[in-house]
Amino acid sequence: MDIKELNQLLKLPNNKFEGHLILKGHDIIWTLHFVQGRLIYAADGLHGVRRWNYTINQNFPKFKLNIAAAQLSTHQYWQLYLLDQGFKEQQLSLVRAKLLLRAVIQECLFELSQCTYVTSEWQPAELPVSRLCCTIALSPWEIDIILNKVNDMQQAWQHLGMTGTSPQLSPTLKNPVNHQHLPISHQYLTGTYTLWQIATNLAQPIEEVAKPLIPLIQDQSLELKKLPDLPLANVQLSPMSLSRVPDNATAVSMPQQSSVIRSSPISAKPYELVP
Template sequence: MTIATLTEQLNNLNQRGNDGELILSNQDFALTLHIYRGKLLYATNSIHRVRRWTRALQQHCSTWKWGVESSHLLDNQFRECGLLEQGISQQQLSLIRAKLVIRNIVQECFFELSSYTNLNSEWKDNQKEISISCQTAALSSQEIRSVLYRTTQMHQQWQAAGLAHLSPILSPTIKAGTQSQALPVLGKYLNGNLTLWDIALHLEKSVTEVTRSLLPLVEKNLLEFKEIPDLPATTVEQPVVETHRLSEVQPLIACIDDSPVLAHTLKKILIPAGYQMLSIPEPMRGFTQLIENKPDLILLDLLLPNANGYSICKFLRDTPAFEKTPIIILTAKNTLVDRARARMSGATEFLGKPPEPQELLQMLRRYLGQ
């Protein structure tokens, strides 16, 4: 099963507006894609279903305690959508966060799917009663294409790093007799209880970067990769993390760029001019910060780690919270072609990097109505 084949199947289902389940499976793997009127409601994988769900919640809605009182919903085939509906109805979860949870889970499932071959494809018509909130949180064809594109990039990076023989669902575990002092930074994560996906979330790094950094330890016979079981659904609890919008008085400018030099430069320009600045070096992991703080304007670099600036811009434009937020592309690639492509991706304006202070401030005042 290739991503291209899956893309075609999902496009056909979307065009026909089908209701049901697309099941992709072989003797080792099974992935069910829940479809409603051609939109992707959810994806369920036969491996680490609760771990995947828990990771998505930790990243996008860590204050929501779904815990034991909701565990009865985990007994049915469509359980996660029931939990999301419960969280939305109790006003503990926004529609945007629900959509982000779904995107995370679907992306991980697609990534794991790309490692398997000789998969059978089966379609089952299935009419379900779906709440309005779950229908709204479902992924449109455009959002599905964005997730598939991102998955393709991740898989290419995974293979280029020489990791095709491994899976992110494995747990890196210190071998018996190895002194944990030899691993001062990562030692606490290598206890056999966390998968590579889990560790990547804790470290806020890509799963490829984390896995590649562990290979020298495997070569030294200090570490091995093991399969571990899923988490029990009834014991999962989320840590409480307090979040708040920055000061309401000064306009908030979000800078999505991995360069600490540029972040420092922008800070020297923006803070004295009466703006607040939110620095986000990794866009997808920092998306929760954008949602929580709702910046008045976004500065976006084109060259980002593990992401394409044009795709991020389009993703932001497809997100209701940022549909009308001014997005200014910052890049050294200041050509007519780049400008045209930026406009097509939904960018409001285009600015060369490094930006001239007066030009940047004039642009901010123009788009913030100051």
């Protein structure tokens, strides 16, 4: 999907609409939340908990909410609930919350840009967030900046020969390798971190993380594997609650609603989760 098609999708909700834009492609579901026509969060059906954890840990390492993870099961769109609670408990600042939001949305839009076929469904709804939380919703100008960045990422990803390979995959060493010869720390090549998470932890662009790994992939020393999501009970609510990702973690599926207001197919470029 090219940037023009992505931009077309994001303009479906006008400034009078509030609700969820559900996008489906290759058995993956993305939910984009809009308030007054502005994008306030994006989540995918694969790594909602993982993405929240590493993004919140990067932007708010001291983030702590006085709620239990068990409470989240009662909230269909739990990320919006946590953002709102973060403002109410004064754990989030507007500036850094914007940075968090941009990082999450940029990742989701990049993944969408790799899809071959996407259908869209608009679900009107009143978002359960405060006015203060609504102020972090992205303006059209901010969306344009993100789309320009996604376009640059597309070109860099294609130049690396990684088209069709998802950053949600996890690099995993197949054979013993001298740790001193590895381009990044061995801990990131044990099948417990996605490429997105590694890039976030190292504060590097995704293409810079992937580039030195390509020779290892080519000589079959390294493979990229699918990684399930963490259970919702493992969502980060305090600095101590972010635990190591278990290899056999149970995936969290995105709740779906039945009402459909608009549905339209869009074709684009190849994208798969399997490298």
